[in-house]
Amino acid sequence: MAAIFNLNHHASYVHWHFFQLSVSNLVVILLMIIVFVAAILAPFPSRRATGGSP
Amino acid sequence: MSASEERSWTAAVRERAVATLPPDKLLPDKQPSYVASWIYVFGVLSLSSLAVIILSGTILALKGPGWWHFTGIGHFFNSIHLWSVELFFFVMVIHLWGKYFMAAWRGGRKAVWITGAVTFLVAIPCALTGYVSQQNFDAQWISTQAKDAMNAAGIGSFFNLLNFGQMYSYHILLLPAAVVAIVIGHILLVRKHGVVPPFTVPTSTSQAGRDGAGPGAAESAS
Numbered sequence: 479m480a481a482i483f484n485l486n487h488h489a490s491y492v493h494w495h496f497f498q499l500s501v502s503n504l505v506v507i508l509l510m511i512i513v514f515v516a517a518i519l520a521p522f523p524s525r526r527a528t529g530g531s532p
Numbered sequence: 533m534s535a536s537e538e539r540s541w542t543a544a545v546r547e548r549a550v551a552t553l554p555p556d557k558l559l560p561d562k563q564p565s566y567v568a569s570w571i572y573v574f575g576v577l578s579l580s581s582l583a584v585i586i587l588s589g590t591i592l593a594l595k596g597p598g599w600w601h602f603t604g605i606g607h608f609f610n611s612i613h614l615w616s617v618e619l620f621f622f623v624m625v626i627h628l629w630g631k632y633f634m635a636a637w638r639g640g641r642k643a644v645w646i647t648g649a650v651t652f653l654v655a656i657p658c659a660l661t662g663y664v665s666q667q668n669f670d671a672q673w674i675s676t677q678a679k680d681a682m683n684a685a686g687i688g689s690f691f692n693l694l695n696f697g698q699m700y701s702y703h704i705l706l707l708p709a710a711v712v713a714i715v716i717g718h719i720l721l722v723r724k725h726g727v728v729p730p731f732t733v734p735t736s737t738s739q740a741g742r743d744g745a746g747p748g749a750a751e752s753a754s
Contacts, residue, residue: 506622514626517570524568 575626581620597667661703692743
């Protein structure tokens with residue numbers, strides 16, 4: 479990952495009043511929310527709907 | 533059957549186990565139609581991640597710090613272990629969100645919910661002790677920072693982040709054993725109670741929500 483992203487600097491943080499969070503953690507949380515919403519909305523293969531266990 | 537066989541504790545345990553979880557419930561080959569959604573996949577994704585964690589961690593424990601720090605294949609397995617942990621927490625939290633919004637404790641499933649929540653709580657110190665067991669400057673930094681939190685909480689005297697031997701024991705034996713044991717209990721409870729059904733949505737044209745014919749009716753009644 480270090481070869482892809484330049485990690486040779488201080489971590490970036492989001493700071494709003496008492497709330498402080500590293501950008502990397504914020505990215506992971508946003509990804510989790512995106513995957514969660516996608517898991518609810520994305521259609522499931524129909525073969526599974528009538529057949530065996532997922 | 534003789535009198536001695538009837539008093540056998542092994543027979544009693546077997547009969548109770550089979551009565552609680554008959555083979556078709558323990559290893560079902562079909563699930564209800566509502567399980568056909570991606571949100572139901574995150575439980576088994578958590579299990580898959582946990583399997584990779586245990587496997588890669590076992591190899592790391594066998595080979596030792598010199599191997600995982602100074603060889604290419606050691607670096608590779610170290611990275612497999614780290615990223616499977618990241619994936620484990622990623623999918624486990626989505627699983628938790630999904631079950632929370634389904635109110636998955638309905639229908640006598642309180643123990644299922646509690647064992648899942650406890651797994652999450654036990655997995656956190658399991659990951660922390662892993663970070664401080666790396667044997668590098670990152671581990672030193674984390675342990676010296678985290679010890680202050682443990683001391684402030686009053687548990688530093690018996691959970692010492694600066695004691696590598698203790699942290700390593702916690703990380704490769706005590707806490708993984710606890711996580712795996714609770715997860716096994718969690719899965720058996722899911723098999724016993726079945727996957728929680730979705731909420732019934734009552735509509736003006738359907739009596740499903742009122743007359744108990746909907747898929748969640750049995751849950752809300754119980």
